Amino acid sequence: MSGAEPPTIAVDTASVAALERIGRLDTHGHAVLSVYVDLDPSRFPTPGTRMSQIGSLLEEAHRQAGDRELERVARWLETDPEAVRGAHGLAIFSSSEAGVLEAVRLPRPVTPLAVVDLIPWLEPLAAEISPGEWGVAVISRRAARLLRGGPDRLTQFALIEDDLYRRHSQGGWSQARFQRGIEEQVAAHVRRVAERLLRAHLRARFSDLVIVCSGELRPLVERELAGELSGRLAAILDSDLEHASVERIARTVKPAIERAEDDRERALIARLQQGLGTGGPAAAGLDEVLSTLEQERVATLLIPERGALSAGRCPICGRLSTDGGATCPLDGSRLVEVDALAYAVEEAVRQGADVVTARHQSQWLAEHGEIAAALRW
Numbered sequence: 001m002s003g004a005e006p007p008t009i010a011v012d013t014a015s016v017a018a019l020e021r022i023g024r025l026d027t028h029g030h031a032v033l034s035v036y037v038d039l040d041p042s043r044f045p046t047p048g049t050r051m052s053q054i055g056s057l058l059e060e061a062h063r064q065a066g067d068r069e070l071e072r073v074a075r076w077l078e079t080d081p082e083a084v085r086g087a088h089g090l091a092i093f094s095s096s097e098a099g100v101l102e103a104v105r106l107p108r109p110v111t112p113l114a115v116v117d118l119i120p121w122l123e124p125l126a127a128e129i130s131p132g133e134w135g136v137a138v139i140s141r142r143a144a145r146l147l148r149g150g151p152d153r154l155t156q157f158a159l160i161e162d163d164l165y166r167r168h169s170q171g172g173w174s175q176a177r178f179q180r181g182i183e184e185q186v187a188a189h190v191r192r193v194a195e196r197l198l199r200a201h202l203r204a205r206f207s208d209l210v211i212v213c214s215g216e217l218r219p220l221v222e223r224e225l226a227g228e229l230s231g232r233l234a235a236i237l238d239s240d241l242e243h244a245s246v247e248r249i250a251r252t253v254k255p256a257i258e259r260a261e262d263d264r265e266r267a268l269i270a271r272l273q274q275g276l277g278t279g280g281p282a283a284a285g286l287d288e289v290l291s292t293l294e295q296e297r298v299a300t301l302l303i304p305e306r307g308a309l310s311a312g313r314c315p316i317c318g319r320l321s322t323d324g325g326a327t328c329p330l331d332g333s334r335l336v337e338v339d340a341l342a343y344a345v346e347e348a349v350r351q352g353a354d355v356v357t358a359r360h361q362s363q364w365l366a367e368h369g370e371i372a373a374a375l376r377w
């Protein structure tokens with residue numbers, strides 16, 4: 001490393017083009033440190049607080065990346081404050097071995113994250129660009145493409161190429177041993193893909209997952225998917241999409257995910273219907289749902305895809321009222337109108353409840369007050 005000279009880098013803005021460019025960076029098999037920094041001024045108002053966030057992030061990656069990489073990133077951040085002005089988050093990709101140092105300004109705050117891998121870790125950046133909770137993996141014997149998004153758009157966040165054949169091309173091996181070596185490497189490749197999918201899921205949960213692979217790989221894929229992921233599996237499709245456009249991948253997986261969503265909504269509604277009919281653990285309508293949220297009884301929240309629900313929030317005690325009154329019944333303060341749907345979702349997530357959006361069964365929800373919940377008790 002060249003003395004204390006801080007590196008200068010071009011800072012890109014979050015876009016599909018930036019994501020594709022970084023996804024194609026060739027690191028020649030060297031490790032890349034990917035760091036996501038939260039620059040939300042309400043949480044990290046000063047350079048000092050930002051640096052301490054980065055310090056703890058880097059500690060996390062330290063064992064794998066070594067000092068050199070971390071120093072490089074920290075030094076750049078310290079010396080180039082202009083680069084972060086006005087951004088709410090920052091993604092940095094650094095590999096001094098491969099001569100890579102890239103940064104992308106993010107329009108929204110991001111959960112801090114540091115990852116060392118052989119590929120730039122683009123999943124949080126993809127989530128910024130295509131909101132949605134669908135996960136897709138296109139897996140072949142030597143490569144994989146991981147995507148995230150929703151009904152409107154999928155974005156590829158990782159391109160994994162495990163070049164098996166080259167490593168085994170040196171002579172001296174019998175054909176049988178060569179073949180066995182290859183099969184072991186295919187299994188290791190599928191395992192690495194499954195690990196990366198799980199990492200993406202643990203950061204921001206997939207609602208549904210579709211795997212696209214050949215019938216030959218299918219048993220291997222099924223074996224390697226962690227329980228957490230196999231529970232999200234909508235389908236394994238047999239198709240060759242290794243070189244297909246993202247649009248074509250989206251068209252292929254969409255019907256399978258929509259079917260899974262519809263099944264899930266129908267099952268939830270059947271459960272709600274039964275609970276509501278028998279006085280069982282179910283709630284419908286904003287008033288009831290808010291009070292069950294307050295009691296932390298919600299297991300699964302069902303919300304409309306579009307539409308708004310508002311409530312009056314007391315600025316003193318924080319209580320939400322849905323009866324349309326202008327003042328808090330407890331302390332007489334003037335209520336402020338708030339987005340009750342956003343509040344309910346945030347509260348449900350905080351309590352660890354599932355949130356299901358009624359994309360296909362909106363009629364039932366409209367007839368039951370636009371919000372409902374299956375309860376724990």
Ligand SMILES: [Zn+2]
Nearest residue numbers: 314317328331
């Ligand atoms: Zn009050």
